[in-house]
Amino acid sequence: MKIGERLQAIADMVPVGVTMADIGTDHAYLPIYLISHNVVARAIAGDIHQGPYLSAKNAVVAAQLEEFISVRRGNGLEVVRPGEAETVVIAGMGGLNIIDILRSRPEVTATLKRLIVQPMIAAAAVRMWLQTNGWQIISEQLIQEDGKLYQIIAAEPGESQPFEPILYEIGPLLWHSRHPLLLLHIEELIVHLRGVLAAMAGSAEAVHSAKYREFADKLKDLEDKRTCL
Structure with a gap:
């Protein structure tokens, strides 16, 4: 099974041998790939919507992986029991939605060993x-696929010092590693902010x-960072 660069980058961040949960799984492409390539032991594919849930279920049956992938319908982390998965992937959603999902089930979030978000x-x-x-x-990654730039973030439990404020926008590891797509990433952020300010300028x-x-x-701050590259 071939997956796109975005999903491949996410798959590369999943630890070997764990049970993972893919929240908002859509067609369950990621769990199917991870099981088929012997990356994870078991997977949970969750989606709140009936259509994607059925698509995922059909895809898992077609791949003959029902023994290893549990397809569940539910809202966010409601499909995962505390301690059931070590790694959770939440990709393709808005950032505030991702935060709401993590906040809504603290008893599940507290048992995770790795979180991968896009x-x-x-x-x-x-x-x-x-x-x-x-x-x-x-870990942080930038992937350009079909003309769009995607940010992927992996995190594990642990304390960290606050970042320089603008690095919350850019990504601290993307900045310090001087990622090959960093300049394009910063320029996209600049264009977006200029558009926001232009829209506000009418009032x-x-x-x-x-x-x-x-x-x-x-x-x-973004323009200052750009001059450093």
């Missing part, structure tokens, strides 16, 4: 939540708001 937006909020809730970021109230100043400061 937020579509609000990656900075995810990094902040991890850093302030007893998780240490151990005098917005321009004089604390949020506008916050965005303007972030933009300056």
Whole structure:
């Protein structure tokens, strides 16, 4: 089974021999790949929506992996019992949604040994939540697929010092490793913030708001980081 670069990068962060849970599994491509390639011992494929749940169930049956992959319908980590999985993957969702999922089942989150997340937006909020809730970021990856840039973050339980504020946006390990796609990543963040500020510029109230100043400061910090590359 062949998977895309984004899922492959996520798969590469999954430890060998564990039981993993893929939350928002869609077609269960990741669990099927990991089991088929003898990376994990068992997998849980969870999705809240009926369509993706049925697609995942059918895919697992077609791959003849029902013995190793349990497909479950439910909201977030509701499909996982405490201690049942060592690694959880939550990919392809908004960052705030990922945080809500982790917050909603602290009894499950507390038993995890590794967390792998791929937020579509609000990656900075995810990094902040991890850093302030007893998780240490151990790996970060940037993947460009079909013209889009994806951030993937792996974390394990552990304390870490606060990052330089702008590195919550960029990614501390992406910055310190000078990832090959780092410049493109920072430029995308700059373009996004310029667009936000331009949209706010039409309102005098917005321009004089604390949020506008916050965005303007972030933009300056990003531009400063870009000059260092």
